[in-house]
Amino acid sequence: MTWSETELVARAARGEADATAALLAGVRPTVIRYCRARLGPVGGAYTTADDVAQDVCIALLQALPRYRQQGVPFSAFVYGISARKVADAQRAAMRHLSAAVPSQRTGPDPLDRPDDSPGPEQQAMANDQARRLARLLNLLPDPQREIIVLRVAVGLTADEVGVWLNMSAGAVRVAQSRALARLRTLADDLRDDIAHQPALDGGPA
Numbered sequence: 001m002t003w004s005e006t007e008l009v010a011r012a013a014r015g016e017a018d019a020t021a022a023l024l025a026g027v028r029p030t031v032i033r034y035c036r037a038r039l040g041p042v043g044g045a046y047t048t049a050d051d052v053a054q055d056v057c058i059a060l061l062q063a064l065p066r067y068r069q070q071g072v073p074f075s076a077f078v079y080g081i082s083a084r085k086v087a088d089a090q091r092a093a094m095r096h097l098s099a100a101v102p103s104q105r106t107g108p109d110p111l112d113r114p115d116d117s118p119g120p121e122q123q124a125m126a127n128d129q130a131r132r133l134a135r136l137l138n139l140l141p142d143p144q145r146e147i148i149v150l151r152v153a154v155g156l157t158a159d160e161v162g163v164w165l166n167m168s169a170g171a172v173r174v175a176q177s178r179a180l181a182r183l184r185t186l187a188d189d190l191r192d193d194i195a196h197q198p199a200l201d202g203g204p205a
Contacts, residue, residue: 009074013064020064024057027078030154031056034079037153038086040134052089056082072166079164083146136186144179151176 003011003019008026011019032053039049059081067077137145143165150161151172158169158176165172 005074006069009064009067009069013067015065020061023064024060027060027075028053028057030156031078031082033154034082034150035086037149039089048089048093052085053082056085059085073163075160075163076166132190136183136190139186140179140182144175144182147172147175148179148183 003022008019008023012023032050035049035053035056036046039046039052041049056078060078063077063081067074137148140148146165147161150156150164151158156164158172161167161172162169167175
């Protein structure tokens with residue numbers, strides 16, 4: 001049986017198990033892509049992002065009985081929960097980094113553990129690219145950054161992003177174009193900064 005999204009959400013909100021399962025199956029892949037795009041890999045894996053995606057699904061289940069159709073698309077409701085959970089995870093990560101003291105670490109050094117991840121050179125290059133991309137994205141205003149993440153990383157259409165962010169598809173496309181232009185300018189500036197940095201060993205740059 002095929003239900004419309006409105007009917008599916010209403011049935012899930014009433015606690016119907018098959019509707020709830022179908023609803024989660026529909027939103028979970030998008031939630032995972034969003035969390036992975038916003039949080040990125042840690043140690044070459046997306047464990048943290050996937051854990052946050054699971055938290056989003058749990059929070060969604062808990063919120064479903066209270067959800068009411070009030071002119072706001074359900075996907076925008078899901079996005080709101082996802083964005084809050086990602087922000088919580090980012091704040092927790094910052095607190096963890098601030099509290100971390102190397103001398104208090106216990107157990108074996110993670111660098112001593114066997115690892116089947118990419119080699120040091122490949123990992124260093126990937127990490128460097130990820131850091132540069134994250135740095136550039138963080139220089140964008142929040143709305144532009146969200147649009148780039150949702151359009152490019154998550155793979156949503158302009159119409160879908162518009163639903164998530166309560167914008168028209170045309171406004172999404174205009175904002176995306178401006179964000180990409182801004183990213184190109186920032187990337188050029190970053191390359192110029194790197195090119196003019198003195199060599200760390202005192203030799204020629």
